[in-house]
Amino acid sequence: MENKQWQQEQERLELVRNKLEARIAELEPEVAGLHDQATDIRRRFWEEVTINTATDEDFEETFHNINQQSALLAERERGHKLLTEKWRNMTRLLPSPYFGRIDFQEDGLSLSEQIYIGVSSFIDEDGLSFLIYDWRTPIASLYYDYSPGPASYVTPTGRIEGTMELKRQYQIQNGQINNMFDASETIGDELLQQVLGKGADSQMKSIVATIQKEQNAIIRDDKSRMLIVQGAAGSGKTSAALQRVAYLLYKHRQSIRADQIVLFSPNPMFASYISTVLPELGEENMQQTTYQEFLDYWLGASLRPEDPFDQIEYVLTAQGTPGYEARLQGIAYKSSEAFLQALQNYGLWLGREGMQFTGIRMRDREVITAERMRSEFYGYDRSLPLINRVILLQEWLLNELTLLERKEREADWVEEELNYLDTDQYVEAFGMLHQEKELFDLAETYVSARERINKKRRADEGDFDYGLKEEELLRRKIVQGLFKPLRKSVKKFAFVDVKALYGQLFEGEAAYRERTNGAGLPPLWAKICEQTKEMLNRNELFYEDATPYLYVKELVEGVRMNTEIKYVFIDEGQDYSAFQYEYLKKLFPRARMTVLGDFGQAIYMQATSLDAADSPLIRLFGEADTSLIRLVRSYRSTKEIVEFTRAMLPGGEEIQAFERRGRKPLLSKLDDGEQRDAQIVADISALKAEGFDSIAVITKTAADSRDAHESLRAYGCEELRLITKETPEFEKGVMVIPVYLAKGVEFDAVLIYDASPEAYGRDNERKLLYTACTRAMHQLQLYTTGDWSPFVQSQPAELYEAAGY
Numbered sequence: 105m106e107n108k109q110w111q112q113e114q115e116r117l118e119l120v121r122n123k124l125e126a127r128i129a130e131l132e133p134e135v136a137g138l139h140d141q142a143t144d145i146r147r148r149f150w151e152e153v154t155i156n157t158a159t160d161e162d163f164e165e166t167f168h169n170i171n172q173q174s175a176l177l178a179e180r181e182r183g184h185k186l187l188t189e190k191w192r193n194m195t196r197l198l199p200s201p202y203f204g205r206i207d208f209q210e211d212g213l214s215l216s217e218q219i220y221i222g223v224s225s226f227i228d229e230d231g232l233s234f235l236i237y238d239w240r241t242p243i244a245s246l247y248y249d250y251s252p253g254p255a256s257y258v259t260p261t262g263r264i265e266g267t268m269e270l271k272r273q274y275q276i277q278n279g280q281i282n283n284m285f286d287a288s289e290t291i292g293d294e295l296l297q298q299v300l301g302k303g304a305d306s307q308m309k310s311i312v313a314t315i316q317k318e319q320n321a322i323i324r325d326d327k328s329r330m331l332i333v334q335g336a337a338g339s340g341k342t343s344a345a346l347q348r349v350a351y352l353l354y355k356h357r358q359s360i361r362a363d364q365i366v367l368f369s370p371n372p373m374f375a376s377y378i379s380t381v382l383p384e385l386g387e388e389n390m391q392q393t394t395y396q397e398f399l400d401y402w403l404g405a406s407l408r409p410e411d412p413f414d415q416i417e418y419v420l421t422a423q424g425t426p427g428y429e430a431r432l433q434g435i436a437y438k439s440s441e442a443f444l445q446a447l448q449n450y451g452l453w454l455g456r457e458g459m460q461f462t463g464i465r466m467r468d469r470e471v472i473t474a475e476r477m478r479s480e481f482y483g484y485d486r487s488l489p490l491i492n493r494v495i496l497l498q499e500w501l502l503n504e505l506t507l508l509e510r511k512e513r514e515a516d517w518v519e520e521e522l523n524y525l526d527t528d529q530y531v532e533a534f535g536m537l538h539q540e541k542e543l544f545d546l547a548e549t550y551v552s553a554r555e556r557i558n559k560k561r562r563a564d565e566g567d568f569d570y571g572l573k574e575e576e577l578l579r580r581k582i583v584q585g586l587f588k589p590l591r592k593s594v595k596k597f598a599f600v601d602v603k604a605l606y607g608q609l610f611e612g613e614a615a616y617r618e619r620t621n622g623a624g625l626p627p628l629w630a631k632i633c634e635q636t637k638e639m640l641n642r643n644e645l646f647y648e649d650a651t652p653y654l655y656v657k658e659l660v661e662g663v664r665m666n667t668e669i670k671y672v673f674i675d676e677g678q679d680y681s682a683f684q685y686e687y688l689k690k691l692f693p694r695a696r697m698t699v700l701g702d703f704g705q706a707i708y709m710q711a712t713s714l715d716a717a718d719s720p721l722i723r724l725f726g727e728a729d730t731s732l733i734r735l736v737r738s739y740r741s742t743k744e745i746v747e748f749t750r751a752m753l754p755g756g757e758e759i760q761a762f763e764r765r766g767r768k769p770l771l772s773k774l775d776d777g778e779q780r781d782a783q784i785v786a787d788i789s790a791l792k793a794e795g796f797d798s799i800a801v802i803t804k805t806a807a808d809s810r811d812a813h814e815s816l817r818a819y820g821c822e823e824l825r826l827i828t829k830e831t832p833e834f835e836k837g838v839m840v841i842p843v844y845l846a847k848g849v850e851f852d853a854v855l856i857y858d859a860s861p862e863a864y865g866r867d868n869e870r871k872l873l874y875t876a877c878t879r880a881m882h883q884l885q886l887y888t889t890g891d892w893s894p895f896v897q898s899q900p901a902e903l904y905e906a907a908g909y
């Protein structure tokens with residue numbers, strides 16, 4: 105680029121930075137001052153208000169006073185927040201105010217406008233001219249969607265057409281332009297090359313400067329109730345999801361708060377990996393959770409659900425053990441829409457018969473039996489929905505408890521307890537009594553006043569009988585202590601025996617069919633029933649049973665809902681079952697959903713295809729309310745790695761590599777485990793010497809990870825860390841990790857510990873190996889001590905290098 109242009113751009117940059125600096129300096133004392141003021145008001149809050157409740161007028165004045173003070177405080181705090189936000193945005197802009205520029209000539213206007221784009225807007229003192237446009241403004245979408253030539257963008261008032269005359273990208277650091285490119289293609293590959301060539305980090309980065317057109321469509325989609333993104337490994341799904349959150353928070357800032365958006369991530373470590381992207385963009389983080397966290401919360405302490413990692417560990421390691429096939433069939437069936445349908449039918453059956461209740465016990469006596477509840481329940485109008493009848497039963501039980509409680513006060517055991525009360529309890533009762541006496545006195549005064557007015561006297565003056573009242577009060581207190589928890593558990597529906605209700609589904613084929621109208625049962629149903637019951641008896645649930653169990657619970661107790669949440673994001677969406685999706689839809693009835701995933705990485709049994717014609721996800725909200733976007737370009741890995749990994753997947757040809765070159769994947773065959781481990785340790789040292797600081801040895805299972813960790817450390821790799829499902833944070837470094845925990849994250853170099861047919865031989869292990877290999881950004885190495893996995897063997901020889909030891 106010409107020197108003159110550089111000079112002009114550098115001058116403009118300095119101008120903008122000077123203005124930024126001036127505004128920051130101007131705001132600084134105000135921001136600091138406001139902060140002090142707010143703290144001061146809060147501190148003096150109670151000093152300023154005098155609490156006086158002597159008369160009604162005093163009380164009213166005090167109330168008014170408090171209100172006024174808190175309104176003042178709220179106003180100051182709001183002002184403070186806005187100013188601080190402004191100040192923070194400007195401070196964030198200062199080192200690198202913008203990353204892009206477009207010159208746009210709107211049709212019908214004579215002048216073309218220069219639009220500089222950065223992470224937030226900055227307006228000149230005149231209050232009108234945008235020195236920097238926020239990347240989320242409508243006009244900024246031109247930058248992502250077009251190359252120079254005819255271009256248009258959509259505003260709330262309609263589409264604006266025109267011509268893009270220039271598109272420029274900048275790399276600005278500490279106020280200096282380091283690099284500048286004029287792009288002829290949509291977002292010049294030049295800048296992307298540089299960004300992607302860097303090393304992996306312990307935290308994901310924002311991609312606003314290089315968002316690709318198809319990613320921009322995901323970020324700005326605002327039409328559909330359901331947005332599905334099927335994207336190859338490394339195609340930027342998670343990145344697009346996070347920038348989409350930032351976009352939504354910007355676009356709907358009047359109506360959506362960050363805590364009304366929730367993202368389901370695959371594991372807690374992943375949550376820590378992506379946690380800095382939104383703050384980097386000046387936005388608050390959305391809520392993050394995992395499906396497991398959510399199950400634990402709703403199931404409460406009574407039942408322990410297995411986690412998905414233990415489930416996959418079983419699927420991968422227990423082949424050949426008794427019951428294995430049945431468990432697999434069970435997982436598939438319990439994750440299906442057919443099972444959901446069967447449970448709906450089960451609800452209808454329960455309306456007629458079969459409800460299971462837990463009797464209410466008190467002091468080793470069953471005071472209301474399950475049998476009585478059942479006959480009361482089935483005595484209600486049968487046309488009422490199940491839930492309404494459960495509520496009627498609940499009311500009936502609360503009533504019964506009141507009657508029982510009254511009766512119980514006269515029981516002998518209460519008398520006995522009275523005798524054993526200690527002094528403290530008497531003192532307490534006396535205190536209560538005293539309070540009550542005042543009430544009684546008031547009542548007395550009232551009654552005598554009325555009598556005076558009516559000029560009528562009562563027959564007995566009725567002295568307050570302390571002795572009697574005290575005993576009555578103490579009896580009431582003793583019995584109340586016993587009934588309070590009973591009442592509480594009735595309110596929580598503890599009288600419905602959900603465990604028995606769920607267990608009742610697994611009492612053999614004939615019973616199941618009768619109760620659910622269930623067609624097409626898996627062949628090993630008898631064994632599935634046995635396995636499920638066995639877990640229930642231990643108060644445990646298989647992972648695949650946890651959501652259906654909650655579903656049955658809600659059939660009888662009513663659906664839980666969170667109506668606050670406006671957007672739900674599901675990352676690694678292929679790992680959720682059709683059943684889970686139905687459940688999430690019900691749980692968040694007001695939310696729009698964005699599901700991002702890759703069926704090529706579907707390593708769990710309950711996986712759901714995102715984009716197949718018969719995908720349950722498309723049916724969830726119906727085709728008219730669903731948009732589907734496919735991402736096929738992979739940005740994470742070098743061209744060599746993408747070419748190698750895509751050949752593992754049927755249909756992988758459609759995956760495109762980004763033109764970033766590196767070494768071909770390296771295959772190392774060694775004679776035995778010892779040699780292999782020694783070699784891996786030597787290779788890790790070599791990779792580190794090359795400058796790679798994030799290196800992962802990936803194994804198939806957690807058990808393999810433990811073994812590999814021990815052995816590799818014994819060969820001298822001291823710094824090697826073992827990552828388990830309990831590891832809370834993602835840190836850079838050298839680590840051993842099982843594939844399913846490495847989902848969603850990336851490393852400079854990946855070493856596949858054992859790429860033999862034993863580890864990755866069956867068809868369901870193909871995607872596991874693909875997922876593992878696609879974690880690599882710059883370097884991929886595979887090891888075996890015997891044959892190669894068929895998914896490696898089938899690779900054309902030109903796609904890899906064989907190590908010659």
Ligand SMILES: Nc1ncnc2c1ncn2[C@@H]1O[C@H](COP(=O)(O)OP(=O)(O)OP(=O)(O)O)[C@@H](O)[C@H]1O
Pocket residue numbers: 296299300309311314315316319335336337338339340341342343344702739740847848849850878
């Ligand atoms: N437009 C972009 N500009 C710069 N980097 C990008 C862009 N898109 C993706 N990347 C980078 O590519 C890598 C992969 O992105 P991301 O993790 O979002 O992909 P993904 O589709 O979620 O992958 P996976 O399915 O394998 O988890 C990240 O390092 C991300 O920063």
